[in-house]
Amino acid sequence: MNAMFKKISRLTLGAVFTTLFLGFLIFILYPWGVAIFDFRRTQYNFVVDEIQYRPGHRGIPHFRHGSEWYLLTSSNEYELIPVVQVGDSLVKAPGSSVVKVYRKEMNNGYVLISK
Numbered sequence: 001m002n003a004m005f006k007k008i009s010r011l012t013l014g015a016v017f018t019t020l021f022l023g024f025l026i027f028i029l030y031p032w033g034v035a036i037f038d039f040r041r042t043q044y045n046f047v048v049d050e051i052q053y054r055p056g057h058r059g060i061p062h063f064r065h066g067s068e069w070y071l072l073t074s075s076n077e078y079e080l081i082p083v084v085q086v087g088d089s090l091v092k093a094p095g096s097s098v099v100k101v102y103r104k105e106m107n108n109g110y111v112l113i114s115k
Contacts (some may be wrong), residue, residue: 039074043094046070048086063090083114 050064061081063070070090072078076097084090089102089110102110 040097041094043092044070045089045091047089048084051084051086080114088113 046063046065048063048065052062052064052069053059054062057071059081060072060078061084063072063084072080074097077099080090080099080101083101085103087104089104090099091102092099101113103113105111
């Protein structure tokens with residue numbers, strides 16, 4: 001009886017840990033990997049027309065370009081918060097995780113503010 005109980009409890013524990021591991025893979029690692037892949041695949045290039053801080057977004061600004069609003073979503077973009085001003089250009093190339101900020105100078109040229 002004791003050997004049978006040990007075998008059943010070992011099988012039950014194995015099934016529980018297997019289920020937890022599969023759940024971790026499906027519900028945590030897979031969405032995280034998809035989000036990173038999507039961020040690296042995206043590209044954008046726009047001039048900031050307006051910066052607006054809205055309640056409920058933990059102090060993260062919204063940038064307006066034309067009639068569209070853009071919210072920063074990654075830690076790489078969060079580093080830009082103290083740097084970006086109205087009139088700056090935000091540029092992100094596909095396949096890169098670096099967002100660059102360009103500022104227009106008086107002689108109509110652009111200077112790289114952050115890498």
